Amino acid sequence: MAISETAKERIRTILYSWRFPRDIIYCYWKLNAWHSSWRLYRTPLIQVHRKAKISIGKDWIACSDPRYNSLGVSQKVIIKAVRPGATITIGNGVGMSGATISCGHKITIGNQVLLGSGVLITDNDSHGIHPDLRHSRYHIAEAPVIIEDQVFVGARSIILKGVTIGYGAVIGAGSIVTKNVPAFSIVAGNPARVVGNVLDEKYAGELVLK
Numbered sequence: 001m002a003i004s005e006t007a008k009e010r011i012r013t014i015l016y017s018w019r020f021p022r023d024i025i026y027c028y029w030k031l032n033a034w035h036s037s038w039r040l041y042r043t044p045l046i047q048v049h050r051k052a053k054i055s056i057g058k059d060w061i062a063c064s065d066p067r068y069n070s071l072g073v074s075q076k077v078i079i080k081a082v083r084p085g086a087t088i089t090i091g092n093g094v095g096m097s098g099a100t101i102s103c104g105h106k107i108t109i110g111n112q113v114l115l116g117s118g119v120l121i122t123d124n125d126s127h128g129i130h131p132d133l134r135h136s137r138y139h140i141a142e143a144p145v146i147i148e149d150q151v152f153v154g155a156r157s158i159i160l161k162g163v164t165i166g167y168g169a170v171i172g173a174g175s176i177v178t179k180n181v182p183a184f185s186i187v188a189g190n191p192a193r194v195v196g197n198v199l200d201e202k203y204a205g206e207l208v209l210k
Contacts, residue, residue: 041065044077052081057092064098071117071155073098106144113147116155121145123161170198
């Protein structure tokens with residue numbers, strides 16, 4: 001007899017539940033929040049300035065264990081809201097593996113977004129550009145990053161400040177995104193350029209593959 005998806009999910013929850021005490025303690029310590037749908041494969045590294053905020057929706061998966069990602073991971077998931085007023089908002093159903101999110105201003109990640117192994121997202125330059133200003137924390141350029149729903153960001157990609165990635169877009173592995181990405185676009189390269197569209201019939205054919 002086939003097992004229903006609901007039954008499979010219950011089984012997965014039971015198998016994971018031994019981690020709940022660790023998750024509850026860590027998440028309340030770092031985020032002042034926890035949800036039973038969250039799955040942390042090894043604890044991420046989370047740093048939040050006392051005047052910053054990180055908000056995460058349901059069904060969040062943070063993989064910091066190479067055993068749970070087909071490409072492996074070279075580091076933990078890292079999430080940092082490093083300055084006063086910095087805000088990170090992560091929607092429902094977001095999965096990330098060995099990804100880094102560094103926020104000095106505002107980063108918004110929508111629902112059902114996938115961040116591949118080693119992805120880097122930052123809304124700031126970390127240092128001033130002019131040599132005389134590189135050690136000043138008051139001359140760091142920053143601009144909001146928005147990743148809309150259903151986006152897939154391929155492994156080792158970098159999303160830089162001031163970028164909006166439209167609904168359903170795909171960022172090819174190893175891309176460096178410096179400009180806005182239209183909805184449903186496929187972009188790749190350094191700097192990333194449009195190379196396709198996810199609504200192309202050839203990609204729809206993947207839906208019937210087993």
